Amino acid sequence: MIKVVLIGSGNVAQHLIAAFQNAPNSGTEIELIQVYSRQTASVSHLINLEQITNNLDALAEADLYIIAISDDAIEAISSLLPFKNRLVVHTSGSVPLNVLNEDNRKGVFYPLQTFTKNKPVDFKIIPICLESENATDYQLLDKVAKSISEKVFAINSEQRKALHVAAVFVNNFTNHLYQIGQEICQENQVPFEILKPLIAETANKIMVLSPEEAQTGPAKRNDTATIEAHEAFLANENHHEIYKTLTQSIQENGKKL
């Protein structure tokens, strides 16, 4: 049996604990034996109290230690681990593998998803991006990842960096466009609810069409009259600038094709 210890108690840590506890082979092939959390209360609804520790010196012996904490604390905590030559991974999209302390074997176990507190996700469909220093460690990570997800990928640090930047565009920036949509609605006394089916369908389309195929709108059509009317309509300087920048970018794309 592969024994796993999880270090952390935030959003990602909590979703990972739930995923390991619910895995079909939990307790037979793979077991989450312990969670390290400075605040016991933040994970006590997910795992038995006796499996939680707030003392790094009390960490159990395990085949894999998963550090699921904020990016800027990974280096520090990895250097405080009281053992050597064990497999230690972090879960971050933007931190290189070699930030982990040299005393242990290093790896990455990066679930690429946006996690919301108290909103359950179906972990089976979440891509997990793995990296390790050697093939044996990779095989172990692969087994652990496949116990909770059907989508496991070997991704090196450079590729992971690219993925993280791409994720900022499709997640953080997209959400910001939703916010601008909401602001425009509010300024004009229109319920934002009206846009929600469009938001859902825009994301749905990408499951079956490429972004190029799915692209529509005045910029794509080079519909100058509508673009000018929209720009005149946007009194908010910031909205106006984003409209111009993204419209130009879509038009430039059109020229390349």
Place this chain on the structure above:
Amino acid sequence: MIKVVLIGSGNVAQHLIAAFQNAPNSGTEIELIQVYSRQTASVSHLINLEQITNNLDALAEADLYIIAISDDAIEAISSLLPFKNRLVVHTSGSVPLNVLNEDNRKGVFYPLQTFTKNKPVDFKIIPICLESENATDYQLLDKVAKSISEKVFAINSEQRKALHVAAVFVNNFTNHLYQIGQEICQENQVPFEILKPLIAETANKIMVLSPEEAQTGPAKRNDTATIEAHEAFLANENHHEIYKTLTQSIQENGKKL
């Protein structure tokens, strides 16, 4: 019974024909009696041949004429209709009501959704935005809209303009961000597939959280180190500029709160 004639055979027209044909009260309370299409073949899979005409002079008498054609042809076709004082509406998000010819009573019947050829949509959840010149016509439009959708809204031309601009942000611009995500993946030999669950969840979140609540990422956290690393990573000048513009906009929002 309310009799409806649909003028047009493109994407929106086809989805509307299917929605009317499948409405529970089709043929009892509301009936799509005729479709005008220059190319019979483009709608003959949706409605009986004898109900299709390519001759404006052969338009049947009806309670409502829905013009579902491209924006720039609405004015012209409305002026060619061979009757007076009937209710004529268009389906466009960006064309004002008064573009329709004065000879008839004017209205708007705007389904706010992105329609893909051959990809069925659940019309029941599509918001339909209605506008008319008088209350009697509004009641008729309301009945017809509610026969195919559960979400019907009274939206005047100014509000509709705002909605259309907002829709460009949450649909056209969001899709363009998906495309940039794909380009970054391709440039770095990472499958775009990995980002699809994130895209789906980003849209899902907005169904339960406000965009402000859902916002995450380096710009929101003012994580300067990550932002600088991402900007250095983005060799593509266009991607780089969009990254900067949207990051600044998210940071400005943070200051306002």
